[in-house]
Amino acid sequence: MTDLQELYQQVILDHNKSPRNFGALENAASAEGFNPLCGDSIKLYLVVNDGMVEDLRFEGSGCAISKASASIMTTLVKGKSVSEAQKMFDVFHNLVTEGADAGNDSVELGKMAVFEGVREFPARVKCASLAWHTLHNALLGKESVASTE
Amino acid sequence: MSQIETLGAEQTHSQRESRLDVEKIRKEFPILRQRPHGKPLVYLDNAATTQKPQSVIDAVASYYSEANSNIHRGVHYLSEKATNIYESARKRAQRFVNAPDSREIIFVRGTTEAINLVCSSYGGTHIGEGDEVIISHMEHHSNIVPWQMLCQRTGAILRVIPINEEGELRMDEFAKLLGPRTKFVSVVHVSNSLGTINPVKQIVEMAHAQGVPVLVDGAQSTPHMKIDVQDLGCDFYTCSGHKVFGPTGIGFLYGKSEHLDVMPPYHGGGDMIKYVSFDKTVYNELPYKFEAGTPNISGVAGLAAAFDFIDDIGHAAIEAHELELLRYGAEKIGAIDGLRLIGTAQHKASVISFVMDDIHSHDIGTFVDHEGVAIRVGHHCTQPVMQHFGVPATSRASFAFYNTRSEIDTLINALHKVIDIFRG
Numbered sequence: 001m002t003d004l005q006e007l008y009q010q011v012i013l014d015h016n017k018s019p020r021n022f023g024a025l026e027n028a029a030s031a032e033g034f035n036p037l038c039g040d041s042i043k044l045y046l047v048v049n050d051g052m053v054e055d056l057r058f059e060g061s062g063c064a065i066s067k068a069s070a071s072i073m074t075t076l077v078k079g080k081s082v083s084e085a086q087k088m089f090d091v092f093h094n095l096v097t098e099g100a101d102a103g104n105d106s107v108e109l110g111k112m113a114v115f116e117g118v119r120e121f122p123a124r125v126k127c128a129s130l131a132w133h134t135l136h137n138a139l140l141g142k143e144s145v146a147s148t149e
Numbered sequence: 150m151s152q153i154e155t156l157g158a159e160q161t162h163s164q165r166e167s168r169l170d171v172e173k174i175r176k177e178f179p180i181l182r183q184r185p186h187g188k189p190l191v192y193l194d195n196a197a198t199t200q201k202p203q204s205v206i207d208a209v210a211s212y213y214s215e216a217n218s219n220i221h222r223g224v225h226y227l228s229e230k231a232t233n234i235y236e237s238a239r240k241r242a243q244r245f246v247n248a249p250d251s252r253e254i255i256f257v258r259g260t261t262e263a264i265n266l267v268c269s270s271y272g273g274t275h276i277g278e279g280d281e282v283i284i285s286h287m288e289h290h291s292n293i294v295p296w297q298m299l300c301q302r303t304g305a306i307l308r309v310i311p312i313n314e315e316g317e318l319r320m321d322e323f324a325k326l327l328g329p330r331t332k333f334v335s336v337v338h339v340s341n342s343l344g345t346i347n348p349v350k351q352i353v354e355m356a357h358a359q360g361v362p363v364l365v366d367g368a369q370s371t372p373h374m375k376i377d378v379q380d381l382g383c384d385f386y387t388c389s390g391h392k393v394f395g396p397t398g399i400g401f402l403y404g405k406s407e408h409l410d411v412m413p414p415y416h417g418g419g420d421m422i423k424y425v426s427f428d429k430t431v432y433n434e435l436p437y438k439f440e441a442g443t444p445n446i447s448g449v450a451g452l453a454a455a456f457d458f459i460d461d462i463g464h465a466a467i468e469a470h471e472l473e474l475l476r477y478g479a480e481k482i483g484a485i486d487g488l489r490l491i492g493t494a495q496h497k498a499s500v501i502s503f504v505m506d507d508i509h510s511h512d513i514g515t516f517v518d519h520e521g522v523a524i525r526v527g528h529h530c531t532q533p534v535m536q537h538f539g540v541p542a543t544s545r546a547s548f549a550f551y552n553t554r555s556e557i558d559t560l561i562n563a564l565h566k567v568i569d570i571f572r573g
């Protein structure tokens with residue numbers, strides 16, 4: 001596989017075409033993320049109860065990488081506890097900046113593994129992490145808009 | 150009959166004159182031999198910055214190996230040599246835009262600094278609460294943010310000339326915005342994200358009829374067309390060296406001396422003074438009043454070489470070649486299924502911005518990069534333009550005189566590869 005095919009794996013193209021958990025959620029808390037470099041934005045809707053992420057949806061505009069990342073993130077995080085979600089954020093962050101071997105051995109990468117190719121494209125790391133940064137800030141209870149800058 | 154013949158002869162004559170030897174020109178640009186991802190470089194990001202010919206690279210290098218010294222202060226051999234290089238470059242810049250006097254050429258880092266200088270020095274003394282500054286909807290952030298900052302500081306009001314669906318200024322709306330409160334107009338000559346060439350001469354005439362001075366942002370016009378500031382009549386004009394095949398971090402501001410003479414200095418320091426004591430300082434005269442500190446001398450040397458390079462090719466040849474690239478590119482790129490051109494003004498420089506319904510610009514950028522093609526994707530520092538067209542970003546191919554039709558074909562082939570993968 002070339003770098004490029006590794007970046008744009010079929011799973012990513014699929015999620016880009018038909019993103020899961022896409023659209024607004026009423027009566028939910030929301031958080032926004034913005035990538036000033038390219039103008040991409042994302043809005044997350046979350047329902048957190050008793051330390052559990054009960055529901056999670058997103059909307060916004062972005063490239064295939066950022067859209068697929070948001071889509072896959074919602075499927076991974078929905079139904080997990082807040083602390084599990086934060087752990088996943090760390091794993092993802094490591095994966096796209098350091099690679100799969102770096103400190104992630106104890107964790108199951110699962111669906112996240114399709115983003116492994118991203119680290120070969122420094123200009124695209126921010127696209128892949130926008131949704132995760134937004135979630136991370138929302139779970140920490142930060143009010144401000146997340147930014148990947 | 151004879152008339153037709155004469156016409157025909159004239160045409161071939163002017164065609165011959167404007168024919169430019171692209172292959173020969175390309176050899177002057179060492180960077181064009183780069184092979185990104187193993188493919189020949191196709192550099193179509195000239196609106197972001199242009200590549201440098203060997204003569205510019207040599208001018209910078211030889212300044213350091215043969216003339217490096219501080220200017221305007223030494224009596225020694227090298228200092229005189231360096232001062233000479235610096236001051237003859239000022240005359241070179243003067244000729245490049247046909248300014249009446251070389252004292253009206255202020256060396257700055259580029260257009261951003263030029264606008265900030267005018268905004269803070271002229272604006273700070275001539276624009277106050279309730280006054281209005283007019284800019285346009287297609288300005289680069291560097292011609293928006295400084296004015297916003299001035300307005301915040303002074304209580305002045307920013308007015309914006311709207312644009313139409315083709316990406317042209319609404320001149321009727323401009324006429325309505327111009328009024329007794331208008332104290333300044335600052336507009337871009339050629340839009341970096343749309344390519345639109347604005348009718349700046351008309352804008353200047355309309356503003357001057359109300360006694361309002363005009364700054365023209367020339368960052369994108371100077372690489373493509375002959376500029377004559379006296380013909381345009383504008384009060385200020387800006388140029389970024391790196392967009393005209395010169396070094397980064399150097400450019401100039403042209404300003405009418407009637408304004409520059411009464412404007413306070415922008416930065417304080419060495420070189421901009423005549424006399425300093427703790428009681429008072431007497432500022433130097435033009436242009437030194439606005440050039441505090443040791444300037445970018447090597448950059449200025451490179452900039453002069455860049456102007457020589459452009460004028461050697463000739464603007465007629467450059468314009469004819471680029472117009473052909475624009476027509477060819479707009480037709481071929483515009484014909485791609487599901488692709489929309491953004492910016493279809495009647496008068497355009499060689500910039501083609503586009504979006505695809507289903508494929509984001511970032512993905513396009515990454516794919517074409519792997520074919521060796523450099524284009525710019527994003528908002529191009531013109532977020533209001535993106536908002537106007539309802540898109541988060543565009544892909545932009547921008548051509549210089551060293552580009553060719555076959556490079557446009559390479560871009561188009563690359564676009565088809567992206568489409569195959571995304572729509573496949």
Ligand SMILES: Cc1ncc(COP(=O)(O)O)c(C=O)c1O
Pocket residue numbers: 196197258259260261262289291292337339340341366368369389530
């Ligand atoms: C129209 C326009 N104005 C201003 C600028 C800013 O120029 P610089 O970054 O050289 O200061 C640019 C550069 O992108 C531009 O395209």
